[in-house]
Amino acid sequence: MKKIVICAWAVMLLLTVGASAAPIGVGVVAGPVVPIVQADQGTGFAYGLKVRLHLAEPLILEPNLTLGGYGETTIAGVGTRDGSSVNHYGLDLVIGGGMASTGPKPLMFIGGAIYNVKRDGDVTVNKSGWSFGLGLAVGLMSTFDIDLRGRVNIVASEGSASKKSAEITAGATYYFGS
Amino acid sequence: MKRSKIILAVAAAAVIVIAAGCIMTGTFVITVKLVPPGPVTVSNADYTEGRQQVDLTQESDFADNQDKIKDIDNIGFYASVKNNLNDPVTFQLFLEKDTAKDWDSAQEAADSCTALILTSLTIPGKKTVTIDWNESLKYVTGLNDIKKILETGHFSLYPVAIPRDNFSLTIDSLVIIVTLTGG
Numbered sequence: 534m535k536k537i538v539i540c541a542w543a544v545m546l547l548l549t550v551g552a553s554a555a556p557i558g559v560g561v562v563a564g565p566v567v568p569i570v571q572a573d574q575g576t577g578f579a580y581g582l583k584v585r586l587h588l589a590e591p592l593i594l595e596p597n598l599t600l601g602g603y604g605e606t607t608i609a610g611v612g613t614r615d616g617s618s619v620n621h622y623g624l625d626l627v628i629g630g631g632m633a634s635t636g637p638k639p640l641m642f643i644g645g646a647i648y649n650v651k652r653d654g655d656v657t658v659n660k661s662g663w664s665f666g667l668g669l670a671v672g673l674m675s676t677f678d679i680d681l682r683g684r685v686n687i688v689a690s691e692g693s694a695s696k697k698s699a700e701i702t703a704g705a706t707y708y709f710g711s
Numbered sequence: 712m713k714r715s716k717i718i719l720a721v722a723a724a725a726v727i728v729i730a731a732g733c734i735m736t737g738t739f740v741i742t743v744k745l746v747p748p749g750p751v752t753v754s755n756a757d758y759t760e761g762r763q764q765v766d767l768t769q770e771s772d773f774a775d776n777q778d779k780i781k782d783i784d785n786i787g788f789y790a791s792v793k794n795n796l797n798d799p800v801t802f803q804l805f806l807e808k809d810t811a812k813d814w815d816s817a818q819e820a821a822d823s824c825t826a827l828i829l830t831s832l833t834i835p836g837k838k839t840v841t842i843d844w845n846e847s848l849k850y851v852t853g854l855n856d857i858k859k860i861l862e863t864g865h866f867s868l869y870p871v872a873i874p875r876d877n878f879s880l881t882i883d884s885l886v887i888i889v890t891l892t893g894g
Contacts, residue, residue, distance in 0.1 A: 570737030572772075573784070573890045605845075611742055611789035611886050612843025654785055654848030692781030694736045694892045 556633040558585030558678070560706030566619065568603055569685070569697040575604035577616050579700055583625075585708075587632050595625040595642070599700070617652035619698070621662070621686070630680065633708040635672040640680075642666055648688045650696070662688035662695075670706075678706040736781060736894040739772040745868070746885040753870055754795075754879035758816050761871075765887060767864035776893035783858040784890040786828065788847040792870075794834040795879035800872040802840070802880065804829035807867045808860040817878070820869040825860065826853050834872075834880075844888050861889060 560583045568574035579601030586594045603616030623646025630640030643665045650658040668682030684700040745763045753761050767773040794800050805824035814820040821827075829850050834840045842850070860866050868887070872878035 570894075572740040573738055608740060608742060608844065608888070610744070611787075611888055612845060614787075614845050654787070654845075654851070690782065690892060691784075692892065694781035694894075696738065696892070 555587050556708045556710045558632055558706040558708045559583075560585065560678070560680075560704050562597075562599070562682070562702040562704035564700060564702035566601055566603060567699045567701070569699055571603075571696060571698070573606060573614055574616050574698075575606035577601060577603040577619075579619070579702070581702075583704070583706070585627075585632055585706060588626075591628055591631070593627040593630065593632060595627055595644070596623075597625060597644070597646075598622045603698070615652060617650045617655065619648065619650050621646040621648040623647060623664075625664070630668065630670040630678075631672075633672075633675050635675055638670040638672060638678075640668045640670060640682075642668070642682075642684075646686075648686070650688065656691070658688070658690060660689040662686055666700075676708045678704075678708075680704045680706065736892060738784065738890060738892045739776060741767055741770045741773045741889045741891070742886055743767060743770065743889075744886045746882050749882060749884075751870075751882045751885075752795075752880065753817070753882070755817055755876050756879075758814070758820070761817065761820060761869050762813050763868040763870070763885065764810055765866050765868060767861070767889060773864060773889070773891070776891065777862070777864060780862050780891055780893040782892045783854070783861045784892055785848060785854060786851060786857075786861065787844045787888040787890070788829060788851075789843055789884060789886040789888065790847070790882070791839060791841040791884040792832075792834060793839040793881040793883065794836055794872075795881055796877065797836040798877070799833055799835045800874070800878045800880070801830070802832040802834055803827060803871050803873065805869040805871060806857055806860065807869065808857075808863070810865050810867050812867070814869070817869075817871040818875045821871050821875065824869055826857050828853055828857060828868075839883070841884075847888075861891075 563580040566577045566579045581599030583597040602618035607613045625642045625644030627642040630638045648662045664686045666684035670680035807824045
């Protein structure tokens, strides 16, 4: 399933880049994933891809794909528990963080995604979720940004509850067509 | 510029609404140590120490969330169990929802308890097997059948083995680990 999603995502990216006349950013992100009020998960790691598409000033659309998961957690006297793998793909609406320009560019975003949460001993979750966050991008060149973002993920779970996590990611983006 | 500020305000309001609605639930891990004190020895011939009563309500995370439980995520164990006989046995744990009930033999417990919740753990002859939290989950069965019982916070556990008519176990450690989402 993961391979199919990645392939579909890559095909969509290539088609979009090829068809568009406006600058398009393609970036990578990576950083820690911190569970929020989840005593059965530890801090893990996530990495992913994003595309930046200019929508209308100051809005940018970002299809994204993130792979990774939580780390293991330990409770004294009973041992450790593996963390869940967490993969999600979705779409963010970004305000700020302008494309293909130099200098500091603060941004905020809100997005929706499909989250796959999996671990031995737990029911596998494939549910929709929301995320939001803040960040700062810095355009080093008109074709290249680096950025730092904090994202809070809120994923539906059983019993009308939700599971939350924070991702703190560093990223780099290259702009085609700028 | 004005349009940017309006968009920013709408986005910020949406984030606050979403966050406020979702931030209150959490996932908690409750552990209850049943053994030690002990060790506890149970056998087909002497089952007087078989029943292990569990009261989750004595644990603050459970008590604080008992009326707001959204889901019981899972039940796991930490256990260290010795097979005192030469032949291998299969260790099992049965759950009984009525804590007032007690049974005098392993066979009676296995026949009468509400649910089998841990099974297929083989212990070689004269050996001690220790399973931790992570490993225990692959031996857990029937979680969906006992979620409502776990939510009450009160139940009993009965350790037994196969063959029913020829086993002797010394339990050096038994801790139950309940993971729940609530709030």
